[in-house]
Amino acid sequence: xxxxxxDELAANGRTPLHAALPWVKISASAALLAASIAASTPVAxxxxxxxxxxxxxxxxxxxxxxxxxxxxxxxFASIFALGSVQRSPLFALTxxxxxxxxxxxxxxxxxxxxxxxxxxxxxxxxxxxxxxALFMGYRSFFILINELxxxxxxxxxxxxxxxxxxxxxxxxxxxxxxxxxxxxxxTERMYRVMIVRGYSQRIESAREWPPPRTFxxxxxxxxxxxxxxxxxxx
Amino acid sequence: MSHLHIPDGVLPxxxxxxxxxxxxxxxxxxxxxLKRHDRARVVSRIATLSAVMxxxxxLPIPLLGYHVNLTVLAGILAxxxxxxxxxxxxxxxxxxxxxxxxxxxGLNTLVTGLEVxxxxxxxxxxxxxxxxxxxxxxxxxxxxxxxxTTAMLGIVAGTQINPDLALHRHDHSEHADHSEHADNAxxxxxxxxxxxxxxxxxxxYATGAVGWAIEALVxxxxxxxxxxxxxxxxxxxxxxxx
Numbered sequence: 001x002x003x004x005x006x007d008e009l010a011a012n013g014r015t016p017l018h019a020a021l022p023w024v025k026i027s028a029s030a031a032l033l034a035a036s037i038a039a040s041t042p043v044a045x046x047x048x049x050x051x052x053x054x055x056x057x058x059x060x061x062x063x064x065x066x067x068x069x070x071x072x073x074x075x076f077a078s079i080f081a082l083g084s085v086q087r088s089p090l091f092a093l094t095x096x097x098x099x100x101x102x103x104x105x106x107x108x109x110x111x112x113x114x115x116x117x118x119x120x121x122x123x124x125x126x127x128x129x130x131x132x133a134l135f136m137g138y139r140s141f142f143i144l145i146n147e148l149x150x151x152x153x154x155x156x157x158x159x160x161x162x163x164x165x166x167x168x169x170x171x172x173x174x175x176x177x178x179x180x181x182x183x184x185x186x187t188e189r190m191y192r193v194m195i196v197r198g199y200s201q202r203i204e205s206a207r208e209w210p211p212p213r214t215f216x217x218x219x220x221x222x223x224x225x226x227x228x229x230x231x232x233x234x
Numbered sequence: 235m236s237h238l239h240i241p242d243g244v245l246p247x248x249x250x251x252x253x254x255x256x257x258x259x260x261x262x263x264x265x266x267x268l269k270r271h272d273r274a275r276v277v278s279r280i281a282t283l284s285a286v287m288x289x290x291x292x293l294p295i296p297l298l299g300y301h302v303n304l305t306v307l308a309g310i311l312a313x314x315x316x317x318x319x320x321x322x323x324x325x326x327x328x329x330x331x332x333x334x335x336x337x338x339x340g341l342n343t344l345v346t347g348l349e350v351x352x353x354x355x356x357x358x359x360x361x362x363x364x365x366x367x368x369x370x371x372x373x374x375x376x377x378x379x380x381x382x383t384t385a386m387l388g389i390v391a392g393t394q395i396n397p398d399l400a401l402h403r404h405d406h407s408e409h410a411d412h413s414e415h416a417d418n419a420x421x422x423x424x425x426x427x428x429x430x431x432x433x434x435x436x437x438x439y440a441t442g443a444v445g446w447a448i449e450a451l452v453x454x455x456x457x458x459x460x461x462x463x464x465x466x467x468x469x470x471x472x473x474x475x476x
Contacts, residue, residue: 003288006331033242036242037242073335076241077244079434079437080390080434082433082434095243099241099335102337103241107331129265129268129276129280130261130323132277133319134326136277137284137285137320139281141285144286144289145289145292169452170451170455172455173451173453173454178459180286180460181467183286187279187282190282195274199274199277201273
């Protein structure tokens with residue numbers, strides 16, 4: 001899971017899905033996710049999967065990466081399906097296909113929509129402390145991963161993490177320890193910045209969106225139609 | 235295999251709803267426990283804690299394909315209230331990354347929140363009994379992960395994910411008048427479900443045991459390093475006791 005690359009794709013991509021309004025993509029993704037989950041037969045699961053692939057195709061060249069991301073839940077769905085594959089192969093297949101569809105919806109959304117926009121939507125339904133921590137935690141992640149990469153580079157330049165897996169894990173543990181110590185300092189800095197900027201109740205996000213365009217309406221209509229179709233097949 | 239990794243579409247809706255409902259309740263309780271604390275400090279601490287857990291989960295260990303979670307460490311450093319909210323934030327970001335289902339964020343948070351809370355509790359008990367922070371943290375990690383993996387299996391067992399229930403429910407209702415046949419079929423379903431669960435549990439415990447050892451080694455090393463460099467971070471302060 002390369003969060004940095006995902007963020008890069010979402011922020012700098014130039015595809016029809018990137019141009020769509022965030023709330024439209026979130027709504028369409030929610031409908032497609034519901035369709036993927038509601039599909040209870042192999043036919044319905046297959047139809048939902050095809051519909052999701054068509055949706056994801058609008059991200060053009062990124063499709064390959066989003067499909068790769070969607071294979072991660074497929075692996076874990078396969079573990080679940082393993083127990084029932086002999087008794088009912090179709091059920092096992094349905095579980096795996098549903099996991100793929102749901103994973104592809106999520107990966108398409110996050111690789112075409114900046115996290116700030118997704119969080120702005122999600123955080124409206126959450127307490128202020130949680131939504132603020134969500135924003136700041138995601139931001140902090142990128143600071144810490146840069147630091148971790150620098151430390152790992154330094155370890156490699158000084159001869160590596162040691163011989164044997166146990167020694168290497170201990171070295172990586174110490175490297176993580178350094179990052180955690182620095183994260184404690186970062187917490188203190190963050191706290192001071194928040195106080196200086198007058199933080200009291202909530203970090204406000206006052207972003208205004210342009211009116212929906214034809215593609216946005218099409219996206220919503222498409223996702224709604226897919227959900228209706230899957231519910232009919234059910 | 236600490237958090238569930240269950241993809242969307244596998245668990246029944248009542249379980250998903252129960253997971254979200256219970257998580258909302260625990261988040262509310264955690265927020266209530268933190269109410270008197272400095273809000274800016276709480277937010278900044280939860281944010282960096284979430285970032286550290288996300289960082290650990292985004293780095294697969296070469297060759298093994300396993301990633302550490304640092305949930306026990308989060309419990310050790312932050313306590314159950316801040317740790318639970320940080321677990322929720324981390325799971326929400328991971329869910330949006332297709333790393334575990336979005337609909338399973340509730341159940342995932344319950345399991346990781348359990349790890350955070352138990353990690354805090356067991357660490358507090360063991361650090362008095364065991365002198366070395368490494369040993370106390372490593373043993374706490376193994377115990378916690380064993381319990382949380384069993385909890386995860388309990389969820390899977392409780393959901394009764396059963397092929398025949400999902401695919402042939404209609405057939406059963408059609409033959410409801412043939413009660414004897416229906417009873418036999420139900421019995422066969424139960425037997426199959428137990429068999430599937432045993433196979434699944436065998437896979438989970440076998441792969442999990444390797445993961446617990448790795449996690450224990452890493453958490454132990456990190457804790458020992460912190461104990462040498464910044465022992466104040468491991469000392470329970472009133473601010474972190476919630």
